[in-house]
Amino acid sequence: MADKKRLLLVEDEVDMQEMVRMRLEASGYEVLVASDGQEALDKAHQEKPDLIILDIMLPKMDGYKVCGLLKADARYNKIPIIMFSARAQDQDKVTAQEVGANDYICKPFNPKELLEKISNLLQNR
Amino acid sequence: MYKFLFCFPIIIVLCGYILWLFIKHSKDRRKIAEAIREWEMTFDAIEDGISIHSINFVIVEANVALCKLLGKTKEELIGKKCHEVFHHRCSHISSCPLDKAKNSRGDESLEIYEPVIDRWVTISVYPVCDREGKFTRAIHVMRDISERKRLEQMRDEFVSTVSHELRTPLSIVREGVSQVSDRLHGEINPKQEHLLSISLSNIDRINRIVAELLDLSRLEAGKLVLKKESIDLVKLAREVVLSFRLLAEAKKIELRQHFPEGTLEGYLDKDKITQVFANLIGNAIKFTEKGFVEVIVRDKNDYIECVVSDSGIGIPEEGIPELFSKFRQISRQSAPGEKGIGLGLVITKSIVELHLGKIWVESKLGEGTKVIFTLPKGSVIYNI
Numbered sequence: 001m002a003d004k005k006r007l008l009l010v011e012d013e014v015d016m017q018e019m020v021r022m023r024l025e026a027s028g029y030e031v032l033v034a035s036d037g038q039e040a041l042d043k044a045h046q047e048k049p050d051l052i053i054l055d056i057m058l059p060k061m062d063g064y065k066v067c068g069l070l071k072a073d074a075r076y077n078k079i080p081i082i083m084f085s086a087r088a089q090d091q092d093k094v095t096a097q098e099v100g101a102n103d104y105i106c107k108p109f110n111p112k113e114l115l116e117k118i119s120n121l122l123q124n125r
Numbered sequence: 126m127y128k129f130l131f132c133f134p135i136i137i138v139l140c141g142y143i144l145w146l147f148i149k150h151s152k153d154r155r156k157i158a159e160a161i162r163e164w165e166m167t168f169d170a171i172e173d174g175i176s177i178h179s180i181n182f183v184i185v186e187a188n189v190a191l192c193k194l195l196g197k198t199k200e201e202l203i204g205k206k207c208h209e210v211f212h213h214r215c216s217h218i219s220s221c222p223l224d225k226a227k228n229s230r231g232d233e234s235l236e237i238y239e240p241v242i243d244r245w246v247t248i249s250v251y252p253v254c255d256r257e258g259k260f261t262r263a264i265h266v267m268r269d270i271s272e273r274k275r276l277e278q279m280r281d282e283f284v285s286t287v288s289h290e291l292r293t294p295l296s297i298v299r300e301g302v303s304q305v306s307d308r309l310h311g312e313i314n315p316k317q318e319h320l321l322s323i324s325l326s327n328i329d330r331i332n333r334i335v336a337e338l339l340d341l342s343r344l345e346a347g348k349l350v351l352k353k354e355s356i357d358l359v360k361l362a363r364e365v366v367l368s369f370r371l372l373a374e375a376k377k378i379e380l381r382q383h384f385p386e387g388t389l390e391g392y393l394d395k396d397k398i399t400q401v402f403a404n405l406i407g408n409a410i411k412f413t414e415k416g417f418v419e420v421i422v423r424d425k426n427d428y429i430e431c432v433v434s435d436s437g438i439g440i441p442e443e444g445i446p447e448l449f450s451k452f453r454q455i456s457r458q459s460a461p462g463e464k465g466i467g468l469g470l471v472i473t474k475s476i477v478e479l480h481l482g483k484i485w486v487e488s489k490l491g492e493g494t495k496v497i498f499t500l501p502k503g504s505v506i507y508n509i
Contacts, residue, residue, distance in 0.1 A: 013293055019300040026309040086292045108296030108332055111303065 004030040005122055008049035010040040010066070011084070012058050016107075020053070023111050029118075037061025044070055049079065051121055053114075054101070056085040056092065064099045071100035080121040084109070174267035177253075180227060180260055182206045182217060194269060195242060207265065213241050222250040223263055230260065236270070245274040278346075285342040288335045295335065299328045337468040344475040351394040351479055358391045358398070358429055358500065359384045362422050365402040369418075372410055379417040385424050391500050397476045398500070404469045405433040405496050412494065413437030428482075429502055434495040440488040448486055449474045473498075 007029050011017040014035070021031045032047055034040040036059040044052060044066075052070070056063040063083060070076045083096040086107040096104045103117050168175065174191030176184050187202045195202070195210060202210055208217045217224050222233035234249040246267050253262040304310060306321040313321070343349045366382050373380040391398075402420070409418040416436030423430045440448065448470050477484045477498045484498035 013297070015297045016293060016300075019297055019304070023300065023304060023309065026304070086289065086296075107292055108299055111300065111307075 004028060005050045006030045006032060006047065007118070008032045008034060008040065008043055008047065008052045010034045010037075010052065010058065010063070011055045012036060013055075020114075023114075024118075027115055035059075037063070037066045040066050041069060044076060044079065048076070051118060052079055052081045053084050053118075054081055056083060056096075064095055067096070067101050068099040080124075082114075082117055082121070174269075176202065176207070176265045176267075178207055178223060178263045178265050180263065182208060182223065184210070185262070191267060194244070194246075194267060211239065211241070211267075222248050223265065226250045226252050226263060227260065244269050244271045246270060281342045281345050284338050285346070288338040288342070291331075291335050295328065295332055299325070299332070302328065337472065340472050341468050341475075344472060344479075349475075349479070351397060353392050353394055353480075355390050355392055356395050356398075357388040358393070358422055358431075359387075359389045361395065361399060362402055362420060362431070365399055365406060366420050368403070369406050369410060372407075373418060376410060376413070378410060378413055378415065381417055381419040383419070383421045383423075385422065389422060389424055389429060389502075391429055391502055393480060393500060394476075398480070401473050401476050401498070402431075402433070404473045408469065409433050409435035409437065409494070409496075416493070424502075425499070427502070429500045430497065431500065432495060432497050434493060436493040439490045439492050439494055440486070441490045442488075445486050445488060449484075 005028075007024055009017060009020055009024065009031055011020065011033070012035050017033055017035070021033060024031045032043055032049060034043045038060045040052070040054065040058070041061070043049075054063045054067060058066070063085070067081050067083065070079065070081065077100075080102040081100070082103045082105055083092075083101040084105050084107070085092060093104050102121055105114055105117060168186075169189040171188060172190050174194040175188045176191050177186040178184055184202050184205055184207055187199055192199055192202065197210065207223070208214045208221070212218055220235055220237070222235045225233040230252060232249065232251050234247060236245070236247050238245050247270055249266045249268075251264040251266070252260050253264060255261045302321055302324050305313065306318065306325060340349075362384060363382065366380060370380060406418065406420060413435040414437065418433070418435045421430075421432040421434075423432075450471070474484050477500070480500055482499045482501065484496065486494065486496050488494040
């Protein structure tokens with residue numbers, strides 16, 4: 001592999017962000033982070049990451065909105081997005097699909113599952 | 126003249142007797158009047174709303190508490206049909222306990238929200254029979270339980286919020302421990318690994334408790350909506366049984382299955398029914414030391430019957446009714462393995478009942494346990 005894949009991790013809980021970042025870095029990814037919806041959108045626009053892991057409950061702008069805006073923009077709509085949330089209700093999964101998210105993962109998350117979903121989506125690009 | 130003198134005492138005795146009768150009669154009348162007054166005062170002093178109904182749903186008597194509860198006078202109630210004043214409907218509701226009591230001839234009760242008065246109430250109906258055993262009247266007791274409902278709702282919201290808030294810190298702790306244990310950040314020695322693995326399994330235990338609490342609070346708040354679809358129950362049961370194969374082999378327990386040939390369509394929520402099977406089979410294996418665990422799915426024409434039985438420790442007779450109540454775990458000390466807080470069966474029962482099925486337990490101490498539940502067939506839409 002020539003370049004490390006770059007992932008954008010959007011999570012407002014600092015400790016959670018740190019944990020997931022360390023896990024992803026240990027698996028050989030380069031990780032960019034954002035802590036709110038607006039920052040997530042700005043970083044996605046500037047850095048064009050290979051994939052975005054997006055929390056739903058975020059300050060300023062929620063994850064659904066960020067996802068919807070990115071998927072509606074032809075310049076960014078090819079970036080796969082995994083929604084990441086503590087809410088395991090079926091309705092959330094449906095909403096995630098409606099706003100165009102490529103996958104969904106619940107907290108407490110299974111690291112293996114997260115890594116598998118990431119590598120699947122990256123391969124399918 | 127002599128004759129008259131002879132009659133005189135008889136007349137006196139007769140007059141005395143009539144006088145005595147008269148006094149006794151008025152005393153009795155006073156007693157009866159007093160008894161009626163006492164009964165009326167008692168009737169009106171009771172804090173539950175009580176009324177007496179004819180079998181044709183007409184209110185013949187009502188106490189003060191009922192008038193207060195409904196915001197009406199006695200005159201406005203008596204002579205009216207109960208569904209008119211209680212529910213503002215021209216016929217009785219489908220779950221009307223009075224209607225049920227007419228058929229069952231026994232006491233019936235119902236918990237219901239009455240939008241007309243904006244209160245939660247329990248309605249209990251007690252049939253009154255005459256000397257020939259004919260059902261003539263019914264005592265109708267309406268109790269305001271809004272305050273209890275409000276407290277229950279507060280408790281459910283509290284449980285839901287707390288368990289929700291616990292998830293994030295728990296998953297952070299779990300991830301930290303599992304990264305060190307996965308050697309993501311360097312080698313660890315066997316002692317360290319052992320400690321971390323104990324920590325991990327206990328974090329998972331808290332996670333399961335939190336998940337159970339969340340499930341339960343959702344079920345109780347009525348927020349859990351089933352996603353029903355036509356699915357093959359045989360395939361579903363076979364898959365769940367397969368997922369328990371390793372666990373059963375590790376305990377040297379024979380895992381039997383009896384399914385009909387071909388498919389058996391049910392109109393069900395796949396994830397929730399999988400949870401029911403997993404919970405029951407998991408329990409059966411947990412409480413069985415040797416012998417077998419057996420899973421049966423049967424076509425009963427109108428419905429599907431499922432049975433999960435085992436040759437385990439069984440349940441004492443007095444423990445069976447407690448099985449489905451919250452936070453109970455019979456013989457806690459002899460339940461190794463995955464520990465919960467005894468909510469699994471409560472959740473299982475709620476799921477089966479949401480599917481309009483029934484669930485019950487047959488067991489004898491030392492002779493194993495049998496859990497039977499029923500589910501609707503095909504894509505029949507039932508109306509409650």
